[in-house]
Amino acid sequence: MSHDHHAMAGRELTRSAISATVHCLTGCAIGEVLGMVIGTALGLHNVTTIVLSVVLAFFFGYALTIRPVRAAGVPFAGAFKVALAADTLSIMTMEIIDNAVIVAVPGAMDAGLGSLLFWGSLAFSLVVAFIVTVPVNRWLIGRGKGHAVMHEYHS
Incomplete structure (x- = not known):
């Protein structure tokens, strides 16, 4: 994949956005499901x-970004800044949509x-959030922002 995100377009840009x-x-689902389960279980x-x-x-979203950046030798403070730049708008979009649907x-x-309504609505909300967030990530990556900042840390 090209590292020149401004030149990235079409299918390549869409594939990158889907991957991001x-x-x-992944991070949102882990946190969302865990939070919903804990909150529901505790009433x-x-x-x-x-x-x-x-x-x-x-x-969890930031942690999934920080881990590989730290593995590339970046100190925690720097890795946290990369995570903020790479994931904030994507996570925020996903969480707004996901919770609005629920x-x-x-x-x-x-x-x-134990309710199908609980699990079904949670799964449905994550699907809707994914669909809405892909174009957000496509827009960000096309401008060299968002998850595009992660590419310099890939092995």
């Missing part, structure tokens, strides 16, 4: 559960862990 969004989805208020999910999504599904936030 899968990366984002936390819906707003508290969403806040917990968002915090964990950012934590809140919009009647009864989803109040359904128990």
Whole structure:
């Protein structure tokens, strides 16, 4: 893949955006599912559960970026800055969409862990968030921003 992101276009740019969004989805899904499970299991208020999910999504999303950057020899502070630049808008977009969908599904936030409504709405919200976030990442990468900043750390 070309490292000149301004020259990247068409399918190559879309493939890169999809790859970046899968990366984002991985961290977001870990945090989102964990937060929803913890919040639901503990009977936390819906707003508290969403806040917990968002915090964990950012934590895991950034952690998945920091790890390989640290492995490339970058000190933690520098790796954290790379994660902020690479993932913030992507994670934020995914979390806004994901949580808006979950809140919009009647009864989803109040359904128990054994409910198909709970798991189905959570899975559906992640799919919708992925679809909405791909063009955001495509736009960022096309401008040399977002996940494009990660390429100098790939082995």
